Amino acid sequence: MTSNVTPISPSASIGHNTDDTHQRNQPMALDLGWVRDVRVNLSATERRVATLPGRRTVKKDAQAAWLLKAVTCIDLTTLNGDDTEGRVRRLCGKAARPVRPDVMEALGMADRHLTTGAICVYHRFVGTAVSALEGTGIPVAAVSTGFPAGLSPHHLKVQEIKASVADGAQEIDIVITREHVLTGNWQALYDEMREYREACGDAHVKAILATGDLKTLRNVARASLVCMMAGADFIKTSTGKENVNATLAVSLTMLRCIRAFYERTGIKVGYKPAGGISTAKDVLTYQFLMKEELGRDWLEPDLFRIGASSLLADIERQLEHHATGAYSAFLRHPIG
Amino acid sequence: MSVADYFDTMDYGPAPEADGDARAWIAKHDGLFGHFIDGQFKAGETTFDSHEPASGKFLARLAKGSTADIDAAVKAARKAQKKWTALPGHVRARHLYALARTIQRNARLIAVIEALDNGKPIRETRDIDVPLAARHFYHHAGWAQIQDAEFADYDPVGVVGQIIPWNFPVLMLAWKIAPALALGNTVVLKPAEFTSLTALLIAELAQAAGLPAGVLNIVTGEGDTGAALVDHPDVDKIAFTGSTEVGRIIRQRTAGSGKSLTLELGGKSPFIVFDDADLDGAVEGVVDAIWFNQGQVCCAGSRLLLHEGIADAFIAKLTRRMETLRVGAPLDKAIDMGAIVAPVQLERIASLVEQGVKEGATLHQPAGAIPSSGCYFPPTLLSNVATSSTVATEEIFGPVAVSMTFRTPDEAIQLANHSRYGLAASIWSETIGLALNVAAKLDSGVVWVNTTNMFDAACGFGGKKESGFGREGGREGAFEYLKPKLWKNTKPRPAITRPEASPATTGFDTPDIDRTAKLYIGGKQARPDGNYSRSVASPKGESVGDVGVGNRKDIRNAVAAARKASNWSAATEHNRAQIIYYIAENLSARTDEFAARMARVAGSTPAKATKEVDAAIARLFTYAAYADKYDGRVHVPPLRGVSLAMNEPIGVVGVICPPEAPLLGLVTLAAPLIAMGNRIVLVPSEVNPLAATDLYSVLETSDLPAGVLNIVTGDSLELSEVLASHADVNALWAFGSDALCTKVEQLSAGNLKRTFVDHGHQLDWFAASSEGPEWLRKASEIKNIWIPYGE
Numbered sequence A: 001m002t003s004n005v006t007p008i009s010p011s012a013s014i015g016h017n018t019d020d021t022h023q024r025n026q027p028m029a030l031d032l033g034w035v036r037d038v039r040v041n042l043s044a045t046e047r048r049v050a051t052l053p054g055r056r057t058v059k060k061d062a063q064a065a066w067l068l069k070a071v072t073c074i075d076l077t078t079l080n081g082d083d084t085e086g087r088v089r090r091l092c093g094k095a096a097r098p099v100r101p102d103v104m105e106a107l108g109m110a111d112r113h114l115t116t117g118a119i120c121v122y123h124r125f126v127g128t129a130v131s132a133l134e135g136t137g138i139p140v141a142a143v144s145t146g147f148p149a150g151l152s153p154h155h156l157k158v159q160e161i162k163a164s165v166a167d168g169a170q171e172i173d174i175v176i177t178r179e180h181v182l183t184g185n186w187q188a189l190y191d192e193m194r195e196y197r198e199a200c201g202d203a204h205v206k207a208i209l210a211t212g213d214l215k216t217l218r219n220v221a222r223a224s225l226v227c228m229m230a231g232a233d234f235i236k237t238s239t240g241k242e243n244v245n246a247t248l249a250v251s252l253t254m255l256r257c258i259r260a261f262y263e264r265t266g267i268k269v270g271y272k273p274a275g276g277i278s279t280a281k282d283v284l285t286y287q288f289l290m291k292e293e294l295g296r297d298w299l300e301p302d303l304f305r306i307g308a309s310s311l312l313a314d315i316e317r318q319l320e321h322h323a324t325g326a327y328s329a330f331l332r333h334p335i336g
Numbered sequence B: 001m002s003v004a005d006y007f008d009t010m011d012y013g014p015a016p017e018a019d020g021d022a023r024a025w026i027a028k029h030d031g032l033f034g035h036f037i038d039g040q041f042k043a044g045e046t047t048f049d050s051h052e053p054a055s056g057k058f059l060a061r062l063a064k065g066s067t068a069d070i071d072a073a074v075k076a077a078r079k080a081q082k083k084w085t086a087l088p089g090h091v092r093a094r095h096l097y098a099l100a101r102t103i104q105r106n107a108r109l110i111a112v113i114e115a116l117d118n119g120k121p122i123r124e125t126r127d128i129d130v131p132l133a134a135r136h137f138y139h140h141a142g143w144a145q146i147q148d149a150e151f152a153d154y155d156p157v158g159v160v161g162q163i164i165p166w167n168f169p170v171l172m173l174a175w176k177i178a179p180a181l182a183l184g185n186t187v188v189l190k191p192a193e194f195t196s197l198t199a200l201l202i203a204e205l206a207q208a209a210g211l212p213a214g215v216l217n218i219v220t221g222e223g224d225t226g227a228a229l230v231d232h233p234d235v236d237k238i239a240f241t242g243s244t245e246v247g248r249i250i251r252q253r254t255a256g257s258g259k260s261l262t263l264e265l266g267g268k269s270p271f272i273v274f275d276d277a278d279l280d281g282a283v284e285g286v287v288d289a290i291w292f293n294q295g296q297v298c299c300a301g302s303r304l305l306l307h308e309g310i311a312d313a314f315i316a317k318l319t320r321r322m323e324t325l326r327v328g329a330p331l332d333k334a335i336d337m338g339a340i341v342a343p344v345q346l347e348r349i350a351s352l353v354e355q356g357v358k359e360g361a362t363l364h365q366p367a368g369a370i371p372s373s374g375c376y377f378p379p380t381l382l383s384n385v386a387t388s389s390t391v392a393t394e395e396i397f398g399p400v401a402v403s404m405t406f407r408t409p410d411e412a413i414q415l416a417n418h419s420r421y422g423l424a425a426s427i428w429s430e431t432i433g434l435a436l437n438v439a440a441k442l443d444s445g446v447v448w449v450n451t452t453n454m455f456d457a458a459c460g461f462g463g464k465k466e467s468g469f470g471r472e473g474g475r476e477g478a479f480e481y482l483k484p485k486l487w488k489n490t491k492p493r494p495a496i497t498r499p500e501a502s503p504a505t506t507g508f509d510t511p512d513i514d515r516t517a518k519l520y521i522g523g524k525q526a527r528p529d530g531n532y533s534r535s536v537a538s539p540k541g542e543s544v545g546d547v548g549v550g551n552r553k554d555i556r557n558a559v560a561a562a563r564k565a566s567n568w569s570a571a572t573e574h575n576r577a578q579i580i581y582y583i584a585e586n587l588s589a590r591t592d593e594f595a596a597r598m599a600r601v602a603g604s605t606p607a608k609a610t611k612e613v614d615a616a617i618a619r620l621f622t623y624a625a626y627a628d629k630y631d632g633r634v635h636v637p638p639l640r641g642v643s644l645a646m647n648e649p650i651g652v653v654g655v656i657c658p659p660e661a662p663l664l665g666l667v668t669l670a671a672p673l674i675a676m677g678n679r680i681v682l683v684p685s686e687v688n689p690l691a692a693t694d695l696y697s698v699l700e701t702s703d704l705p706a707g708v709l710n711i712v713t714g715d716s717l718e719l720s721e722v723l724a725s726h727a728d729v730n731a732l733w734a735f736g737s738d739a740l741c742t743k744v745e746q747l748s749a750g751n752l753k754r755t756f757v758d759h760g761h762q763l764d765w766f767a768a769s770s771e772g773p774e775w776l777r778k779a780s781e782i783k784n785i786w787i788p789y790g791e
Helices: A032-037 A042-055 A060-073 A085-096 A101-106 A123-132 A154-166 A178-182 A186-200 A217-229 A248-265 A280-293 A311-324 B003-009 B020-028 B067-086 B089-105 B107-118 B122-150 B169-182 B197-208 B223-231 B244-254 B279-290 B308-323 B343-358 B409-417 B432-441 B474-481 B552-564 B573-588 B591-602 B606-627 B664-675 B695-700 B716-725 B738-747 B773-778
Strands: A074-077 A118-121 A140-143 A171-175 A204-208 A234-236 A270-272 A306-308 B035-037 B040-042 B046-051 B058-064 B154-156 B159-163 B186-190 B216-218 B237-241 B260-264 B269-273 B301-307 B362-364 B380-383 B400-406 B424-428 B446-449 B482-484 B519-521 B524-526 B533-537 B543-548 B633-635 B641-649 B652-656 B679-683 B709-711 B731-734 B754-757 B780-788
Touching (some): A032 A186, A032 A217, A042 A248, A042 A280, A042 B279, A060 A074, A060 A280, A074 A085, A074 A311, A085 A118, A101 A311, A118 A123, A118 A171, A123 A140, A123 A154, A154 A171, A171 A186, A178 A186, A178 A217, A186 A217, A217 A234, A217 A248, A248 A270, A248 A280, A280 A311, A306 A311, B067 B154, B067 B186, B067 B216, B067 B223, B089 B107, B089 B122, B089 B197, B107 B122, B107 B169, B122 B474, B159 B169, B169 B474, B186 B223, B197 B216, B223 B244, B237 B244, B244 B260, B244 B738, B269 B279, B269 B409, B279 B400, B301 B308, B308 B362, B308 B380, B308 B400, B343 B362, B400 B409, B409 B432, B424 B432, B432 B446, B474 B482, B474 B641, B519 B552, B543 B591, B552 B652, B552 B679, B552 B709, B552 B716, B573 B606, B573 B664, B573 B695, B591 B606, B606 B664, B606 B773, B652 B664, B664 B679, B664 B773, B679 B716, B716 B731, B731 B738, B738 B754, B773 B780
Parallel strands (some): A074 A118, A074 A306, A118 A140, A140 A171, A171 A204, A204 A234, A234 A270, B159 B186, B159 B237, B237 B260, B380 B400, B424 B446, B446 B780, B679 B709, B731 B754
Antiparallel strands (some): B035 B216, B519 B524, B533 B543, B633 B641, B641 B780
């Protein structure tokens, strides 16, 4: 990804400062020149992500810590046609206590209040989740705007956002209209995103690009930039319903856009890969990518979320293995 | 650090690769290794120590190969060669296949020993070097299998001496021995003194895999051992990878020995970033170009040429990226760079960087720490480097990139090509027209488009200019281990003597009009600088005509004219073919005249001379025909993309014609060179230069552009020395006495000209084998352009 712009502070290092709550992204004017300047070379992108797992690894205590950190970034998700209130409440319980207390104890982490990053549900279950999570500090995220295809009437999409916010959702995961990207109608994409952002009010908005539908990395990069210009707090890969969901190549492309946006505006936008990250090994590679491309700040849940449903179970097994030295089994960890 | 600490800092922590098996292997040998000769390990009389670059600690004691050791190894190789060559290709294929499998089976052990011994990261040995080495054996098992079908006109070279560098010990070993063995040669290989262990491990594995005794011999040692191998009279070929300095010495030492030579030498490869590149992708490209193997890579993209408009943005991105590079223990699995191979190299890198800064460059090094002990140097960028700075031209062979800017594509090409070296280049642009146009115009053996440091057994690797000659890998690499059968039964050339020419007198008859041939330079007939001439005598001493005696200044002028005629190299193949046909047409109109004069000088019959003229005309037709048919290949490495193997002209080529066959010899040598787009400075037969001077008017009427073929008559030996030592001549073909050929090879070391000499052996110029693809192969150089696909 490239833009022919001198960064506002060329030497700005992207360091981590936990005391510093970063400034929220505010919409800026659509900069079509920047959008059109985007260049992404697929082979070069693939080479970077193919070699990364060989360049970085974490072992032993470091690995356990990284996996625990990953837990805090999970948007524990249920987005199925057969979801019910009971199902959602069960998931909320898991979000509040994602790792068995004895494992936390063995890892010397008993004093840490560890939860997942959020619960992610359809609008219908926002209220259920909000009440189930009361007192935990875990935010509820609602997928919105006619998820997953995003082709409902526009005014209904806006209303859907408002309804979820009214029900207590603190985060809204919107889906963009892919047609705008596929036809290069950046203005329409920008307008739509701005309106969603406005409808969210104080709730943070994650823009789902549905990268599996956009196909090319150039499309992904352009859509990322437009959504950030229109005020997205997070950019997110996919709904989990496309044929191809989060990939490392798509992630690298989006992270480079986030970096370019930060270098130009000073605003840190978050990243959420979703779909397809189901093993501890997978998630570590994403974490390496975040740290290498964006820096330490982007390993925390305020800037990094992972949309996943089965990932947590695999992490729990790895953590128990780390604590005991013996391989674990799924049934030893509470179902989510 | 506890889990909680890591949770807060999110540091990586140590991730060591276990080295137990590797150290156990060394311990099994009591840390003492001998040579591998004739299938047996043999203790050395004297030894030297090898150290771990990461710690400086003693690693192993190695045998120091003596002249006697080399002799024993060459004898073993010679003895084995007959049987090895005689084996059916399929049997050799089985052996190569077994070596490939053996390497795969022992991949981790090889990778760990390599990292210990060399200091490079385990990631690279594990993910790159060892898999590529195995791939090389697989690929070349295939060449053994199909050798008879594919290379029917060639024999193996024989016993090959191979000297490899320390930067890719096991990979370079594979690049060297796989093609040599596959094609029926036997090998004596000397590993670099810093890094001999994996070669000895491979020897052990090859022994276990059943490779016959004597086929592969390994003699460890230092420079003296290598010199003994280079000098050994019973070695048929030397293949060397290493510094340009040592390559030059090898060229000089092997001059006149008849040894064939492949040199893969240094570089200062350009890495060109246009303003329409994927800049983030290109930044990663720089990481893979110059911080791969600590920059100790001959084809490292060490010279960043940045479009001026994006240079600041690019440097900002690059310096940010440098901050995240991790330098550490080679066996740590979470590092990007390991140790420099030896303290002497570290000192050289540090002093060159210091000099670069002194000469005005801006130094960029990341804040991150490097290990306090051991042989480490941080990733380094020198920006704003002047072209006149030492670091802009000198190969640093360390993790140091230098950068400068350009304004236009033409200027990028000019800066890129303005180097003694010509190994590799990397181009970054998302515009296909721009990228491919630049790729075609770069003077280097390998070009990577939007990628860098890609290698594969199916694609030739090797340089132009002072980066050496010959290719390794693929079909083009196979030829380096074969010799054409056309030389098989050639005999030393009989001397042709002529008495002093006596003045021609016609008494009171009307004399011929005086014709004193001049030289032919830049499309004009030019009087020789010295203004001397000499008579050309018939065997009876009768003067048949006078020709100018060219001197060094005439050669200088001719080379300048040839250099200027660069349009010929860019001309279309169709256009070149047309002109060569036209030369043939115009020559044929004057067959009788040429034949008559040639017969007089030769003392033969016009009928016999006519045969030579006719053969020359037919040969011109052959090369006119080939001009647009000897095209390149599309290699298919394991990649979503292709590698285009393009046949390119070498440039300015000197040609010393043989004394015999004054017209056919000239055409045999000049026509393939011209057909491939080279420009020539040609010294005609000393016995009958008139056959060449008579050609001036033929060339003039055939639309051959000025400067493409320049002809300087004179003393062959004297003029060949001027050509051989001329730094602006890229190649020299010399057909004449053994002494002349030796001189040519010796003096060509200066700028590492490609030489093609006959060592005083006379070809049958009329033979069908005296024309065709083998000659076109000699007249061109292959450039591999790697083009990955994808949007």
